[in-house]
Amino acid sequence: MRSSDVTAIVVTFDSAHALPECLGALAADGVPALVVDNASTDDTVAVAVGQGARVIRNARNEGYGRANNIGARAAESEFILIVNPDCIVDKGAVAALVDAARRYPDAAFFAPRIVEPSGRVFYQPRSLLATSLTNPGGKLVLPEGEACAPFFSGACFLMRRDVFLKLGGFDENIFLFYEDDDLCRRVADSGSALIYVPHAVVRHGRGQSSGEKPGRIFASRWHQAWSRAYVSRKYGLPNPAPGMFAINGLKALGARLTFRRKLVERYGGSAAGAWAAMRGRKAF
Template identity: 40%
Template sequence: MKGGEVSEGTAAEPAIDLASVSVVFVTYNSHAVIGRAVASVPAACDVIIVDNASPAGTDFAARLPRPVRVLAQPRNLGFGAACNLGARSAQGRLLLFLNPDAALEDGALERLLAAVSAYGPALLMPSILAEDGRLMRKEGSILEPVPRARRLSAQEIAGDYCTRFVHGAAFLVEKDVFLDLGGFDEAIFLYHEDDDLGLRALARHIPIIVVRDAQVRHAGGKSSTPALSQTFRINRWKMRSEIYVRRKYHRAPSFAATCLKLAGGVALAALTLNAHRVMIRAGKLAGLLDMQRPGMRTGPD
């Protein structure tokens, strides 16, 4: 794997049967987008939807284009815990975690399965594309950030390559490998659970590989109904999770400096009348303050 590159792309024909794959979705008010995601999954695959107590219920399942197994939860477990539940109930030896607002492009899963045969135990990601076809890439975790200016452009990527971040929106892994890693850290309610999983995988010398020619279309941020109040809550939980992960790896940020930066961001956004940015920064500031309380959870109170 010289220079992080693995190959010139893997073959489209899988050496592993599609029936070996269980696809795990986690939903919360995702009824508007889950149909497209489920329809993109090959018919041979086992499909599991873990619904995190959506207020609208799970009636959407009856309108899906194919049979699925729905594990309806009495309360919102958080993303990672719901993924773990889906993984434990999976019938296949391989797990594909896919966001409800993401959809597999033709041949994507077959190419991922060919990569399993080629590379062995690994966390395998497809190329994740925005709705407009733009390549969505993040090469480092929150502990190992890679500035955008240092990231490879789409034109510079010649084949499959190793990276240091696994995107929770879409990745394939052997069930035994995922469970042996401990799955997602269930202390994390929402966001940065994939940073943590990637860090633990790398510590165990399990590579994270992007399979270039396997593609997923991701309508980011559309897995639940958007609203300013939701933006505030999400960013509050996101900051709680970031602080938790940083503390876990003994990289906690300066409280005073972070607090001052976020407070300034709230003021600037308010001056420019940008309500969305106000909610983002105010939510993060609230999450930062929350995590100063002993025993504070990363998710809802």
């Protein structure tokens, strides 16, 4: 694998704490990084520049999908590696993904083995948008080797840049959450395969991409609820918004009695996002 074959696209938002390890691992493996920053208020940009990454600075927070699309359009390599800033790519992992892409030219999406801090391998047992292998209530059994599946995590994956752009990239109506499920669904609907490459290992910090601030839990839950309603409507699934609004609204009222801010933000954000979806509001 040549360094010109792949560009790692890293979307950041107040991610200065996570970037050194992420970018350092990519640099050590000879993978150039393009950081697309969503108007961070910390030292994210300075850290990225100091690590030798090319940086695109957005004037506002464009959300995860739009920012990755900006990076994909700016990249010039054959492949793009979408990677969260709290991911550390093991040496040789990108080469393994590229090798798989060369061996499976009709496939479009290549997913590494994502390992969490506890040592648990993160492998989704189900997806809202999957038409097969949803594993309802079943025991998750990890593939022992390379395997096809209808959906994977968007925390880290490899695609040919032209295929990603031909599919429209991530859905730009989505600010955050379910953009990876939606992309996987469109890859599968296009007739292309999604391949799991377990010998390509990525360490994932799970939710450590951005620092924690008051209101961030509320915003995260708002977008999660809104996006679930949006993709459900997009693919003709039952509308979950009324149920989410009722259940989380009641939970938010109960959480206020506990004076636990994080609980109030969690349930209040979910209720507000569901209500916004019911009212036809956009995520941006």
